[in-house]
Amino acid sequence: MIKSRICDILGIRYPIFQGGMAWVADASLAAAVSNAGGLGLISSINAGTEAVRNEIRKCRQMTDKPFGVNIMLQAPNAGEIAKMVVEEGVRILTTGAGSPAQYMDMWKEAGVKVIPVVASVALALKMQAIGATAVVAEGAESGGHVGELHTMSLIPQVVDALDIPVVAAGGICDGRGAAAAFIFGAEAVQVGTRFLAAEECTVHQNYKDKILKATDISTIVTGKTLGHPVRSLKTPFSKTFAKMEADPSVKPDEILAFGTGALRKAVKEGDPNGSYMAGECAGMVKKIEPAKAIIEDIIGGAERILAHAGDLLA
Numbered sequence: 001m002i003k004s005r006i007c008d009i010l011g012i013r014y015p016i017f018q019g020g021m022a023w024v025a026d027a028s029l030a031a032a033v034s035n036a037g038g039l040g041l042i043s044s045i046n047a048g049t050e051a052v053r054n055e056i057r058k059c060r061q062m063t064d065k066p067f068g069v070n071i072m073l074q075a076p077n078a079g080e081i082a083k084m085v086v087e088e089g090v091r092i093l094t095t096g097a098g099s100p101a102q103y104m105d106m107w108k109e110a111g112v113k114v115i116p117v118v119a120s121v122a123l124a125l126k127m128q129a130i131g132a133t134a135v136v137a138e139g140a141e142s143g144g145h146v147g148e149l150h151t152m153s154l155i156p157q158v159v160d161a162l163d164i165p166v167v168a169a170g171g172i173c174d175g176r177g178a179a180a181a182f183i184f185g186a187e188a189v190q191v192g193t194r195f196l197a198a199e200e201c202t203v204h205q206n207y208k209d210k211i212l213k214a215t216d217i218s219t220i221v222t223g224k225t226l227g228h229p230v231r232s233l234k235t236p237f238s239k240t241f242a243k244m245e246a247d248p249s250v251k252p253d254e255i256l257a258f259g260t261g262a263l264r265k266a267v268k269e270g271d272p273n274g275s276y277m278a279g280e281c282a283g284m285v286k287k288i289e290p291a292k293a294i295i296e297d298i299i300g301g302a303e304r305i306l307a308h309a310g311d312l313l314a
Contacts, residue, residue, distance in 0.1 A: 002303055004187035006134060006165045010092060010113065011066045013037030014299045016178070017136070017167055018291075019192025020044075020070020020094055021144065021277070023267040024203055027055045029291065031062035032200035036292035040067040041094060049080045056088045068092030068115075073100060086110045094136060097145065099123075101130050115167065119147025124158045124166075132164060136190050139170025143193050143279040146170075146221060146231050151181075159185030173281035175301015182302060183309075191298065193279040198291040206270030210235070214282035223259075226252055233276040237262055 004015045018025065018033040022045035030040030040063070042055045052069070059067055069090050071081050074097040082103040085093060093100075093107065096117040100107075107114055113133040118124040124135050137158040139151025147154075151170040159166050168181035169190035178189045195201055196211050210233055222241045223230045232238050241259060244250045259275065266274025 002182065002299060002306070004165065006167065006188040009133060009165070010039060012039050014295060015167075015188035016295055016299060017041065017094070017169075017188060017190040018195050019142075019169070019190055020068075020096075021192050021196075022072065023264050024196065024201065025070065026202055027059035027062060028200045028202050029195060029198060030055075030067045031059050032198065032291035033195070033295065034059075034063045034065040034067045036290075036295045037065075038291075038295050039092065040065075041070045042067065044069055044071045044078075044081045045075060049077050049084055052081060053084055053088060056085075056090060066092060068094060070094045070096065071100070072096055073098035082106070086112065099126065099130075104130050117169070118158070119149060119154070121157050121161045124162055128162050128164050134165040134167060134187075135162065136167040136169050137186070138190070139168075140221075140231070141171030141280040142169055143219070143231050143277045143282075146229050152184075155181060155184040155186055171279055171281045173279075173284045173298075175298055175303075175305055177281070178298050178302035179305040179309075182306065189298070191294075193282050194285050194294055194298075195291065196278065197285050197288045198294055199288060200291050203267045204270030206272075207266055207276055208288060210276050211278060211282050211285050212287070214278065214285070216280070216283045218282055219278060219280055226255060230275070230277065231279060233278050233282065235272065235274075235276055237273045237275055 006015050014037040016038040018040050020041035020043050022043050025041050025043040030042045033040035044052050092113050094115045115134045116127040117136040139154045140146040155168045165187040167188040168186035172189045173194045181189050219231050220234045220238050221229050221231050225245045244255045262275035265271035266276045
């Protein structure tokens with residue numbers, strides 16, 4: 001069985017995280033992943049601080065296994081969430097969209113293990129310096145907000161630079177991707193897009209259908225001109241967004257206004273004009289299945305590949 005430092009540090013059976021996808025990652029999905037031996041995560045972008053508190057409490061009723069919360073640090077209520085997770089006794093956090101430095105003392109005093117998401121070696125080193133337990137190094141193949149570097153080049157460079165564990169993310173959807181990440185030196189993997197097709201994922205059925213119909217060229221990155229690149233499925237919304245970006249007569253405020261609330265529309269309403277965030281591996285997702293089956297397929301596939309890696313040697 002594949003096991004690493006991250007399993008012992010967090011008390012999980014398998015070295016696999018579920019992505020803390022905004023509006024997607026709720027108690028239902030997090031509990032299912034944690035019950036299956038991975039680390040389930042609840043998103044802090046979910047209709048306000050009290051709504052997130054309710055999801056944490058609901059998750060505790062659904063699992064006695066470790067789970068965490070993902071905090072988007074640029075959210076208007078990030079400070080409230082940072083305090084609330086301590087009040088609720090959350091012991092594992094992942095963070096994104098900035099540095100958690102201002103909250104680290106409070107979290108460390110409360111015994112919270114903090115695992116920031118990073119997209120470069122420089123940021124990874126800063127997170128290690130302020131006391132991060134581990135980092136999630138996320139390549140540009142991932143869905144949602146992305147950086148510049150891709151998984152194959154990012155992971156080994158972050159691993160080489162750090163002493164703390166590295167979790168690989170970005171385009172990892174099956175045992176082959178997980179095995180590659182472990183060979184690069186990662187001690188766990190984070191998976192988002194495939195969990196969109198989990199039975200326990202509560203996104204609108206239209207969202208799941210779009211994932212299942214995706215191909216290798218079904219995603220697009222928009223928002224680069226605004227400084228916030230996002231990978232999503234090609235839809236009328238994302239194509240219009242891209243056209244607006246390319247038109248110098250359209251002001252940034254107009255583009256931002258057009259995109260406001262688009263992810264929630266996709267997740268909750270299945271609105272054709274919503275933003276269906278997904279990674280480049282969406283074309284590899286072929287069926288809806290329980291979170292447990294997804295984890296067992298990814299970890300089991302990686303174990304089989306790594307067990308026979310020596311067969312390649314002459």
